[in-house]
Amino acid sequence: MAFGHRPRAPLLLARLSGLRRGACARAMAPPRCFALELPGCTLAHFAVGDEAPGARPDPRVAGLLGAPGRSYSLSVPVAGGAGCAARVRAARLHQRLLHQLRRGPFQPCQLHRLLCYPAGGGAGGLQHGFLLHDPHDSPDTRRALLALLDAYPEAPRPRLAEFSGDPLHQLWQRPWELRDGQGWRRLDRERVVAVPEPALHPVVPDLPSSAVFPHLEDARAVLDACASFLPEARDVLALVDQYPRQVRKGKFPVIVIEGLDATGKTTVTQSVSDSLKAVLLKSPPSCISQWRKVFDDEPTIIRRAFYSLGNYIVASEIAKESTKSPVIVDRYWHSTATYAIATEVTGGLQHLPPAHHPIYQWPRDLLKPDLVLLLTVSPEERMQRLEGRGLERTREEAELETNSIFRQKVEVSYQRMENPGCHVVDASPSREKVLQMVLRVIQNNCSCYSGPGDTFY
Template identity: 75%
Template sequence: MAPPRCFALELPDCTLAHFTLGADVSSYTDAPSARPDPGLAALLGPPGRSYSLCVPVALDASCGARVQAARLHQRLLHQLRRGPFQRCQLHRLLCYCPGSLAGGAQHGFLLRDPSDGPDTRCALLKLLGTCQEAPCPHLGEFEADPQGQLWQRLWALQDGGQLQVGRARVVPTAEPLLHPVVPDLPNSVVFPNREAARAVLEACTPFITEARAVLNLVDQCPRQVQKGKFQVIAIEGLDATGKTTVTQSVSDELQAALLKSPPACIGQWRKIFDDEPTIIRRAFYSLGNYIVASEIAKESTKSPVIVDRYWHSTATYAIATEVSGGLQHLPPAHHPVYQWPEDLLKPDLVLLLTVNPEERAQRLEGRGLEKTREEAELEANSVFRQKVEVSYRRMQNPGCLLVDASPSRGEVLQTVLRLIRTHCNGF
C-alpha cells in the first residue's frame, strides 16, 4: 500500500505544520495527539474558511512535466492575488510523500477567507475550470465538526457543475527529518550538472523564444574546460554590500580580467527569465555559469580573473526560495546540495562580502536600480535574507571566506587583497 500523502503548511511565524488526511474518524482515537495544533487549527478552522490547491506532479515526472506544473503554479498564484481573492490570505502549502528519496513534492496554496464568503468556492472552481493542463488540481475545502475535529472536502468540476469527490479527516503527523523539497532540489533548482539545467531550458523552447538562443550559446562552450595558470577569485555578496565596487577595484589593482555571471551575452534576456518560475529562472542562471566558465578558461591563461558572482549565488538564492519556513528548515550543513558541481570550473578562492542589515538598508536607499524578484524579496523579507546568508555560509568545496564590508571602501579593498595574497599563490 502506498504511504499517505502529507502536507506542510507554512504558518505566519515561518514554522511548518504537518498533517495528513485520514479515511474516516473511526480510524483514529480521540487522543490529544490526534488533534490539530493551535496554529494549524487557526488557519484551517473557523471563523473563516480555508481552501487548498496543489499542482499535481508525479514522482517520476519528466522535465517537461515539471516545467508545466511550475508554470501552472505561477499562473494560479497571479490569479489568487486578484479579483474576488484579494480579501483572502495566501499561505504556501506542500503536498509530499514521506520517506520518498525521489522527492516529488507538489507545490500549492492555502487560501484563507477570513469572512467565509459564500462565493469563494465557486470562484476557485471557476478558476480551475480555466486550467487546460492535465491533471488539473482538485480543490480542498476545510471545515470543523461539532467536536472541533477538522475535515477536508475535495471538490472537482464535472459537466460544468461542482462535485464532491472525497472527504477526509485532518490528522497531525510528525515533521520529517528533512524539509519535503530537499530531496527534489537537484531536479528542480540546484542543478548538479550542465545537462540537468539544459534539459529545463530545452523544455521551455516551445514558449520562450530566448531559451533556444541561450542553449545555442551554451552549446558553443566546450563541455570540459580547464583553468589556466592564473588564479580565479569569485566575489559574492547580497546587493549593497559593495560587490560591484570591490570587484572593479580588485580587478584594477591586480590587472585581472573582470567577468560577471550571468555574462553579458545572455544578460539581455535576464528580465524575461526572472519573470518565470524558479525552475526556469535557476536553469537560466545555472547555464550562465557554464558560459562564464568557458570565458574563465580563456582569460585565466593570460591574467588573473575576478568573477562578480558565480555558482554560489545561483545555489543560495534557489535554496532560500524553494525551502519554505524559517532557517531551521534549510538543508543541514554538509548536505550534498551545498557541493560545487563536478563539471563546472572551480575558482581558487570565493570571498563573501557581508554587512549588517541596517547598513545594507541605508546603502540601498536612493539607489533607484531596477530589482529582480529575489532582490526585492531580500529587502521585504528578513527571513528570506537570512536563509540566503546561511546558505552562503554552508557552501563547500569551495566554501566562502567572509569579508566584513562595513568599513570604508579603501579598508575593504585592502582586506580583500590581503586575503587573496594569503590564499592564492602568485600575488
C-alpha cells in the first residue's frame, strides 16, 4: 500500500511548487489598473494586486464589488502581440461578448464598461472588457459565465475574475483559470485598492492604432486583417488601390461642411454648391457607401478603418475636381475622428483628450481642405427636426438622440479639431439666413472668392 503511494509525493511537491511559483509571479507582477464606467458617465479607478499600494476603493466601487450581490470582470486580451490582426480579433471577440452578456441568464445583471490598463500607462497593454454585477449573487450567473467561456476554445479567450468583500471591509479579486484536465478553478485572491485617476484617459494612447488612424496605411492594414472573413473588406481595398497615394489640390477652394444629423447639413451643402457652381462630394463616397451597413455592424477598429479609407478615396476625387471648379464636401476626416473619440473614450466630457492633443491633428498624408464649417443647432431644435424624418441612421447617430453625454463629446471633439479647425455656424435660423452666413464665412476665409453672386477664379 505504502509503495503504491510513493510516486505521488514528487508529483504533489511539483504541484505545490508550481502553485508557489504562480503565486510569487502574481505577487511580483505590477498591479493591474482598471477604469470602471459608472452611471452618469463618471469613471472610477482601482487596482488589483498584492503589491498594489493604495487606500480603500471609492465607495461607488465598493458598492458594486462588495456585498450584497457579486461582481465579475471579463476582459479581452490582445493575444499574439499588438499587431493589427490581434487587435481585430480582440475587438470582434469583445463585441461578441457584449451581445452575449445582454441576453439570457445575464439580463437581470448590470453591465458596465471596464478598461484594464498597465499601471505605467502608455500605448499597448490595454484590454477592453465589462463588469457584470449580479445583485442577487445567483450561482446560476457564475455557471453561465463559465459555460460562456467554454465556448471560446481558442485564444484570445476572455479573462474572468470575481470580486468579494470581507468582514474588515476590504475588497478582493479572484481570477478564474482553466487548468488542463481539471476544469475551471479560482486562483488566490488579490487585494483591490484605489488608485489616482491618470492624467490622460487610458484609451487615448491606443487611439492611433485602433480608431483614429493618422495614415492611410494604418487604416488599410486593419481591413487587410479582415479580408479572410469579410469579403467587403477585399472590395474596399481593391478600390483604394485604384487611386494614387499622393494627390494635390487644384487651384479652386475645397470647403467641407460638417454637422450632426438634423443640423441642416444636407440642405446647406446642396445650397452652397448651387450658389458657388461647385461640385458636391460626400464621404463615404458612393463607390463604397453600398457597404456602409456592413461596416457599421463591426467593432470600432473595423468601422473607423472603413470610413478613414473612404476619406482617402474622396481625397482623390477632390484633387481631380478642384482643378476645374470649387468643391463642397459633405463630411470628411473630422467626422470620422470625432465619432471615434467620443465612442472609445469612456466617461464624460472631462475625460476627452485635452485641447491641442495630437489626436485632433489632421493626417499628414490626407488632402487638406481650405475651410471646414461646423453647423450647430440647439439639442431641442435638433430633436424637433428629427421627428418624423424616418431616415435610416448609423448606430452612433442613433445614440446621439438617446445619450446626451455622447452628443456633447462629439460636439466638443469637433471644436477641438486643428489644422484645420472648424468654423462654427449657427444653423438655427431660416435656410436663407444660414446660406448667407455660410457664404460670408467662405468670403472671409477663401481669398479667391469675392462674395455672393460672384464666382471663384
